[in-house]
C-alpha cells in the first residue's frame with residue numbers, strides 16, 4: 001500500500017476528486033488511461049478542471065496547469081487533485097512530476113497509483129522534493145473508470161476496441177454477401193475518427209478475401225489523414241499481392257515479423273529488428289466493403305476514396321500529437337494465426353498499444369470469447385435483412401444466463417453511450433463487470 005494512502009481528506013478535496021473523475025470521462029479510451037485533474041485554491045475553492053485527451057496529448061495534470069498559467073492563477077497554497085498518480089517518466093509526453101514541481105504546487109492528492117513499470121513512482125518522487133502528497137482518495141471509483149485499461153496492462157497486451165456496423169437484425173451483409181452501405185455517412189465518419197486514434201486495425205482472412213478493404217483512415221472529404229494505423233490481417237492463408245490492404249505502404253512487415261521493434265513500455269518484448277518486405281503498389285480503388293466506406297459511384301462523394309487516399313505519410317514528418325505509434329504508419333502485417341492472444345502479442349511487439357478489430361464475425365467472436373474486447377463501438381442501421389452473415393460468430397453461449405453482458409460507456413462520447421448518428425444508432429459499450 002502507498003505510505004500516504006491512509007490519509008484523511010477534506011470535503012473540498014473529495015469534491016475536487018469527483019470533478020476530476022467527471023472530467024476524466026471526457027477523454028477517450030485507448031493506449032492511455034482516462035485521467036482527470038482539478039486545482040484547488042488555499043481555501044479549497046475549485047480553480048480549474050482538466051483532463052487527458054488520449055495518447056500523445058498533454059496529461060491531465062499538464063492540462064490543468066496550462067489552464068492556470070493561461071489565467072495567471074497563483075498556485076501558492078494550492079492542491080492538485082488527480083485521478084491517477086502523476087507520471088514520473090518521459091513517454092509520448094514529458095513527466096507530470098516535473099510539471100507539478102515547476103509550477104510550484106505544494107500539495108498533491110491522487111486516487112490511484114500508476115501500476116506501470118515505466119511511469120510509476122511519481123508520488124514518492126514528489127514527496128522527496130518536498131511536495132505534500134496523499135493517495136487513495138476515491139481510489140475504487142478511479143480504478144473502475146480504467147478497469148479494462150488496467151487489465152490490458154496487467155496482461156501486457158494492447159487495449160482492444162471492436163467496431164461493428166450492422167443492420168437492425170444484427171447482420172453485416174445481405175444473403176448475397178453485399179454489405180455496402182449498411183450505415184450512413186455520419187456513422188462511417190465516426191469509424192474513421194476512431195481509426196485515426198488507434199495504432200493498428202485488424203481484420204480476418206474472410207473479410208480480406210470477401211471485401212478487400214483498404215483500412216485507411218480518411219477525413220470527411222475522403223482525403224487520407226496525416227497518420228495512418230498499421231493494417232493487420234489475421235489469417236493462416238496467404239494475403240494476395242494485389243490486396244488493397246497493402247496499397248500505399250512504403251514497406252510492409254512480413255509474415256515472419258514477430259520480433260520486437262518498438263515494444264509497448266513495460267512488456268518483456270525483445271529488441272531484434274524485423275525483416276522489411278518489398279512494397280507492393282497498386283492503384284486499385286474498390287470500395288471498402290467491410291467497414292461500409294463509400295467507394296466510387298456510391299452516391300456519397302464526400303467520403304469516396306481518392307486515388308491518393310492510401311498514400312501514408314511517413315511518421316517522421318507527422319506532427320507529434322495523438323495518433324498511431326511512431327513507425328507503424330500505414331504499414332501492413334500478416335499475422336498467420338487464428339489465436340487472438342497471439343495476434344495481440346505480435347502487434348504489441350511491433351509497438352501497437354491500441355488495436356481496433358473491424359471484423360469479420362469470426363474474428364469478432366474470437367476476441368469476444370477470449371474476453372479481449374475492452375470497448376465496443378456498435379452502429380446499427382434502420383435496415384432489416386432477415387438473412388446474411390451475423391455480426392458476431394458463435395460464442396459458445398448455450399443459455400441466456402451465460403450471455404456476454406455489456407454496459408453503456410459514457411467515456412469518449414459527448415452525447416451519451418447510446419445516441420442517434422444520422423439515421424443510425426450508435427452504442428458505446430464496455431464489458432459488464434464479472
Ligand SMILES: Nc1nc(O)c(N)c(N[C@@H]2O[C@H](COP(=O)(O)O)[C@@H](O)[C@H]2O)n1
Pocket residue numbers: 031032033035036051052055056057058059060061084085086087090091092093094096114116119120
Ligand atoms: N498521471 C497521468 N496523467 C495522465 O493524464 C495520463 N495519461 C497518465 N498516463 C500514464 O503515463 C503513460 C503514458 O505516458 P505518455 O502519454 O506516453 O507520455 C501511461 O501508460 C500511464 O502510465 N498519467
